[in-house]
Amino acid sequence: MSTTAMSASSASSHGYKKLILRSYEGYTYRDVSDHPARDCTDDEVPIVDLSGMFGDLEARKAVAQSLLKAAETSGFFYIKNHGIDENVLLGAHHKAREFFRLPVEQKQKLSTTESSYGYQGLRSRQVNPSEGKDRKEVFNFHYEPQFDPVHKDQLSEVPARVRKHIPNDFSAIWQPNGVEGFKEEVLAYWQACLSTARELIRLVSLALDLPEDYFDRYTTYPGGDFGLVFYPGHGDEQIENPDEVGIGAHTDLQILTLLWQDEHKGLQVLNSQNEWIFAPPIPGTLVVNIGDFLMRLTNDRLKSTVHRVIQHGRDDRYSMPFFFGFNFDEKIAVVPTCTDERNPPKYEPATCGELIAKRLALGNQPVKSS
Numbered sequence: 150m151s152t153t154a155m156s157a158s159s160a161s162s163h164g165y166k167k168l169i170l171r172s173y174e175g176y177t178y179r180d181v182s183d184h185p186a187r188d189c190t191d192d193e194v195p196i197v198d199l200s201g202m203f204g205d206l207e208a209r210k211a212v213a214q215s216l217l218k219a220a221e222t223s224g225f226f227y228i229k230n231h232g233i234d235e236n237v238l239l240g241a242h243h244k245a246r247e248f249f250r251l252p253v254e255q256k257q258k259l260s261t262t263e264s265s266y267g268y269q270g271l272r273s274r275q276v277n278p279s280e281g282k283d284r285k286e287v288f289n290f291h292y293e294p295q296f297d298p299v300h301k302d303q304l305s306e307v308p309a310r311v312r313k314h315i316p317n318d319f320s321a322i323w324q325p326n327g328v329e330g331f332k333e334e335v336l337a338y339w340q341a342c343l344s345t346a347r348e349l350i351r352l353v354s355l356a357l358d359l360p361e362d363y364f365d366r367y368t369t370y371p372g373g374d375f376g377l378v379f380y381p382g383h384g385d386e387q388i389e390n391p392d393e394v395g396i397g398a399h400t401d402l403q404i405l406t407l408l409w410q411d412e413h414k415g416l417q418v419l420n421s422q423n424e425w426i427f428a429p430p431i432p433g434t435l436v437v438n439i440g441d442f443l444m445r446l447t448n449d450r451l452k453s454t455v456h457r458v459i460q461h462g463r464d465d466r467y468s469m470p471f472f473f474g475f476n477f478d479e480k481i482a483v484v485p486t487c488t489d490e491r492n493p494p495k496y497e498p499a500t501c502g503e504l505i506a507k508r509l510a511l512g513n514q515p516v517k518s519s
C-alpha cells in the first residue's frame with residue numbers, strides 16, 4: 150500500500166462524502182454515506198463453516214457453494230472451523246501485544262528503508278488519499294521460501310525469479326527485539342495462514358466449476374504478506390477527530406485476505422448502497438475477503454470490497470491480516486468459467502506483480518479530487 154501521505158479534499162454535502170480510492174486502473178471515486186456505521190446482518194457478511202473442507206469431494210463442494218454466495222455479494226465472510234490451532238493464533242497475538250509495548254526507539258530499530266518490511270510507526274502511512282493518516286502501528290513482512298514448509302528444506306531449488314523479489318534488508322527485521330520467541334510464534338501463525346489459504350483457493354476453484362487444483366500452480370511461491378497491526382485505544386482522551394481512520398478505505402490487492410481481529414469492533418465494509426457496515430469480531434472466526442486480483446481473474450464475478458478501520462474505543466485493538474497472492478510473475482488470464490459469448494473477458498492476462506506495482510506507484514502521484 151501507499152507509503153506517501155497526500156492531502157485531498159473530502160467535501161461533505163447532504164450526508165455524503167467523496168471517497169478517493171486507488172485501483173489497478175488509477176484513481177476511482179465514490180460518494181459514500183457519512184452516517185455512522187451499523188452492524189452487518191448475517192446475510193451481508195455470512196459465516197461459512199469450513200468443516201467440510203477436510204471432508205470428501207461432496208462435502209468440499211458444499212462448502213465451496215456457501216463461500217461462492219458470499220464472495221459474489223459482499224466479498225466478505227467469516228470462516229469458522231478453519232483448522233488453525235487457537236494456541237498458535239493466540240501465541241502470535243500475545244507476541245504482538247508485547248512487541249507494541251516496547252519503547253518506540255526499540256521498535257524503530259526494526260524499520261527498513263529499502264522495503265516496506267518491519268516496523269511502521271503511528272500515523273506514518275496514509276492508505277487512503279481522501280482520509281487522514283492511519284492511526285496505527287504495524288509490523289509487516291512478506292513471503293519467504295525459507296519460512297514456507299513446502300520449500301524450507303530445498304532452498305537451493307528456489308528459482309532466481311523468486312529470489313529477485315526478496316529485498317536485501319529483509320533479515321534486519323528479525324533480529325532479537327526484546328520479545329522472547331517473537332519470530333517463532335509469529336511465523337508459526339503465518340505458516341498456518343499460508344496452509345489454510347492454499348486450501349481455501351482450492352475451494353474457490355471448486356466454487357468456480359474449475360478443477361480443484363486449477364490454481365495450485367500459481368501458489369508455489371505465493372504472495373504471503375502479513376501484518377501485526379496495533380490501533381491504540383483512546384483511553385480517557387477526548388476524540389478530537391471523529392473521522393480519523395485506523396486504516397483508510399481501500400481494497401486489498403491480491404487474492405484472499407485472512408484477518409484475525411481481537412474482540413474490539415473497528416472493521417467497516419462499504420456495501421453496494423455506499424453505506425459503512427461493521428464486520429464485528431465473532432469469537433472463533435477469521436474474516437476472509439476477496440482481493441482485486443481475484444476479482445479481475447473472475448471477470449468481476451467475485452467482489453473485492455472497500456473496507457477500513459475506525460478505532461474510537463477506549464481500548465487498544467489488535468489485528469493480524471494475512472494477504473494471500475499468486476506467484477508474482479505468472480501471467481494469468483480471466484478464468485474460462487467466468488466468461489461466455491455474452492460476457493467476454495474484460496481484462497488482458499497480467500501478473501499480480503505488475504498490477505500491484507502499478508497501484509503502489511499511484512502513491513507517488515498527485516491526486517485529482519474528482
Ligand SMILES: O=C(O)CCC(=O)C(=O)O
Pocket residue numbers: 376378396401408410415416456457458468469470
Ligand atoms: O485491521 C483490520 O481489521 C483490517 C486491516 C486491513 O484491512 C488491512 O491491513 O488491509
Ligand SMILES: [Fe+2]
Pocket residue numbers: 399400401406456
Ligand atoms: Fe484491508
